[in-house]
Amino acid sequence: MAHAAPKTQPVKTAAFPGVGHDHSHCLEDALDHAGQICTDSGARLTALRRRVLELVWSGHRPLGAYDILTALKTERRNAAPPTVYRALEFLLQQGLVHRIECLNAFVGCPDPDTPHGGQFLICRDCGLSAELNDDTVDQAIRNSAAQAGFTIARKVIEIEGQCPNCQKAEM
Amino acid sequence: MAHAAPKTQPVKTAAFPGVGHDHSHCLEDALDHAGQICTDSGARLTALRRRVLELVWSGHRPLGAYDILTALKTERRNAAPPTVYRALEFLLQQGLVHRIECLNAFVGCPDPDTPHGGQFLICRDCGLSAELNDDTVDQAIRNSAAQAGFTIARKVIEIEGQCPNCQKAEM
DNA sequence: CCTTTAAATGATATAATATAACATTATACA
DNA sequence: TGTATAATGTTATATTATATCATTTAAAGG
Structure with a gap:
């Protein structure tokens, strides 16, 4: 029976990223959006801020500020907590990331166009x-x-x- | 016009404690509830835990763990962070207090009977x-x-x- | 282009929140 | 009463976040 049981269809899981989803697309998309939004609003998406945004978007898992700091330090020896917190503050203001209170962590916003x-x-x-x-x-x-x-x-x-x-x- | 404008009635503010509400009643109520709940479930509401619950219920304002600690220290010189965090953990488990994530603070639950x-x-x-x-x-x-x-x-x-x-x- | 000003980042220190680990005391209950 | 378990004491430290001042970079107007 080729076209049997429609009830065995996988549950719809639109909200969660599939295991094999093309994450590079998510990342590009987020960076493009960010560029556009900051250009429009006159905000300055500096190299540092852009890099922090990339790190936040390294996956769909909320990251702690110190996780981001650890990653950032491999590239910028002088990165310190304020480096990350300031960038995150900027990104939050622009609506490019969200803070997850119950995790003390940060995650990229997939739809930053409308606050x-x-x-x-x-x-x-x-x-x-x-x-x-x-x-x-x-x-x-x-x-x-x-x-x-x-x-x-x-x-x-x-x-x-x-x-x-x-x-x-x-x- | 004695019975004019009903539109000038104060807005209904049931959820928020009135400025002059009888808070001693809230407190007694909370402690009575707590005693009952712990008796029923076999949990031990020790003097320390009870006191921390009282401190949480000193108002309707969520308190940080270190606020509670400061208050507790005036009575128990040897109180330390774990003293408070352990008591709070117990009270959370019993549903007697809630944690407010966005404030890192704790507040009494006014209706702990049903989880x-x-x-x-x-x-x-x-x-x-x-x-x-x-x-x-x-x-x-x-x-x-x-x-x-x-x-x-x-x-x-x-x-x-x-x-x-x-x-x-x-x- | 230069200068002035504001914004961003660097650098250091420290505050605020939370937990780990082990010792000691109190309680339950066999 | 002895033994196991739970609670608390005690010390140390981990984790998260901010304050402050110095320096560098970028923007804007002349």
């Missing part, structure tokens, strides 16, 4: 994160805050658990 | 936090995660902004 808070799924097994932007979630929160008479400045939405790939791997 | 993640409104002006548990938000997130094939272990939902009291104060 947004970001909703994150974070896998405890493999460490990968995926950014959602579900408007239903957003609206529910806006409603809830409005009912309490609260004015929102920033939303931290970080969901820890197990990603589809790691669920499969367990079986 | 829950907690959704927080955090005022940047006065530092107070209010815990929501809006099922609409919760469901939206569960849906969103399910669509991505993601299994949820823990949710971090922290909304920073301005509380109703501080909005009024600005006028």
